[in-house]
Amino acid sequence: MPMIRVEMFPGRTVEQKRALAKALTEAFVTHGKTTPEAVSIIFVDVAKEDWATAGVLASDKQ
Incomplete structure (x- = not known):
């Protein structure tokens, strides 16, 4: 079962x-x-402020 x-x-x-959801399902099928x-x-x-890229929080980016 793909997740x-x-x-x-x-x-x-x-x-x-x-x-x-529809597009992802169709692509996986x-x-x-x-x-x-x-x-x-699952969408999360x-x-x-809980996501950082290259050491910088997304909330700190313009």
Whole structure:
């Protein structure tokens, strides 16, 4: 059972997450050779102060 975990900053709407879930599932079915029912997706909203790149918090970037 494929599990896709998507971590991103908060702010996406339910409609955006719905569209992402559909697109990710379709891509995995096509390229991962599985069924839609086997694909699970978890969306995790991560606050900018909890995400750093190159040693800099996203909340500190312009």
